[in-house]
Amino acid sequence: MASNFFWYDLMTTDVASASKFYSSVVGWITADSGMPGMNYTIFSTGGVGVAGLMPLPTEAGAPKMPVWSVYVHVIGVDDYASKVVDAGGAILLAPSDIPGVGRFAVVADPTGAAFEIMEPNGERPDLPALAPKQTGTIGWHELQAGDGRAAFDFYARVFGWSQTGTFDMGPMGEYILFATDKKQVGGMMTKQPQVPHPFWLSYFYVDGIDAAAERIAKSGGKVVNGPTKVPGDEWVLHATDPQGGFFALVSETK
Numbered sequence: 029m030a031s032n033f034f035w036y037d038l039m040t041t042d043v044a045s046a047s048k049f050y051s052s053v054v055g056w057i058t059a060d061s062g063m064p065g066m067n068y069t070i071f072s073t074g075g076v077g078v079a080g081l082m083p084l085p086t087e088a089g090a091p092k093m094p095v096w097s098v099y100v101h102v103i104g105v106d107d108y109a110s111k112v113v114d115a116g117g118a119i120l121l122a123p124s125d126i127p128g129v130g131r132f133a134v135v136a137d138p139t140g141a142a143f144e145i146m147e148p149n150g151e152r153p154d155l156p157a158l159a160p161k162q163t164g165t166i167g168w169h170e171l172q173a174g175d176g177r178a179a180f181d182f183y184a185r186v187f188g189w190s191q192t193g194t195f196d197m198g199p200m201g202e203y204i205l206f207a208t209d210k211k212q213v214g215g216m217m218t219k220q221p222q223v224p225h226p227f228w229l230s231y232f233y234v235d236g237i238d239a240a241a242e243r244i245a246k247s248g249g250k251v252v253n254g255p256t257k258v259p260g261d262e263w264v265l266h267a268t269d270p271q272g273g274f275f276a277l278v279s280e281t282k
Contacts, residue, residue, distance in 0.1 A: 031108075031187040032208045033169055035099035035146065036230050037080035040271045043069060045248075046081055046094070049269050053243045054232050054277070056164050063128065073164025094273035098169060098228045099144040100187065105131045108145050108186070112137075115185045137182045139174030141226035161233055167278045168231035168264075169214030176218040179226075180204050183216075195259065229266075229276050237263035237279040255282065 040046045047058045047069055056071035061080070069081040084094060102108040105123045112135045113119060120142055121134035130148035137143075158165050173179035183189045183206070192212045195203040204216045219226055234240040237255040244251055244267050252274075254265030264278045 031100050031102050031145075033098055033166070033213065034101040034148075035079065035144075036096060036166060037082060037099075038094065038096050038273055039082055039084045040094040040269075040273055041084050042271050043067065043081055043083055045270055046273070049247045049249060050081075052247045053240060053249065054164055054234060071164075074158055074162060076158050078158070078165060094269070094271045095227075096230060096273060096275055097142070097144055098230060099132070099146045102145045102147055102187075105133050105145055105147050109133045109135060111186045112145070115182050117182060117186070137173070137179050137226075139179045139182075139226045141171055141173055141179065141228055143228055161280060163233055163235050165233050166230050167233045167262075168276075170229045170231070170276070171214070171216040172219040172223055172227055172229065173216055174219065174226045176202060176204055176216045180206060180216050227274075229274070231264060231276040231278040234277050234279050236281050237265055237277065238282055240277050240279065241265055241267075257282075 038046060050056055050071060051058050056073055058069050058071060061068040061070050067083055070077045071079040071081065109119050109123050116138035118136045119133060120136055123131060123133040125131050128149065130146055132144055132146035134142060134144055161167060171179055180191065189206050189208050191204055192207045193205040195205065197203050200220065201218050205212055206214055206216060241251050241255060248270035249267050251265055251267045255263045258264050262278055262280055263282050264276060266276050268274055
């Protein structure tokens with residue numbers, strides 16, 4: 029069985045401001061996680077937690093700017109960390125335990141894009157309760173890679189992800205569509221020269237892209253690209269939150 033995306037979180041410089049911003053823009057309900065000794069906020073939709081929010085770490089090697097992360101569910105974090113290295117990737121934070129939550133590691137693909145692998149404690153039976161394309165769910169996963177084809181080969185080898193097609197973007201190159209467990213969930217491409225480093229980008233579903241763009245501006249964020257219509261008759265935009273965190277939205281309606 030292929031490993032799937034199952035969690036997302038934002039590390040930021042101002043948790044209170046970011047919490048208010050994303051609640052307004054995406055429509056998430058926020059609540060403290062209740063984890064002892066941790067400042068961690070849960071973003072939920074339809075009564076189901078889908079993402080998290082925490083302060084930007086201050087230790088050496090931590091990101092300097094707010095950043096959204098993606099988590100891939102695995103069984104056996106230590107074994108998968110070894111697979112990442114064997115496939116040409118790197119371990120950025122060695123496997124460790126979060127009491128009451130699970131075991132995780134921070135790793136990077138061979139082109140430099142960081143992500144988390146995690147084996148949570150127990151199952152997540154709440155996930156099927158969320159309808160596809162429901163407001164506040166994650167609708168797309170996009171990798172801006174140092175080399176799109178090399179990156180896809182890495183994820184296919186480590187996690188068993190499969191290619192479902194390609195899209196010719198002209199001067200911007202090839203966009204590789206991929207699936208986990210036979211369900212198309214994202215795309216990979218070689219980043220443009222002006223993009224400073226490889227990264228994973230998650231698209232959050234909203235109801236109406238124009239209205240969401242207005243909420244971004246009113247809440248102190250900035251739309252940097254879009255709204256743009258994409259294949260599949262959906263609309264997307266890219267934006268930054270007030271702290272500088274980069275994110276994306278997707279909607280079935282303009």
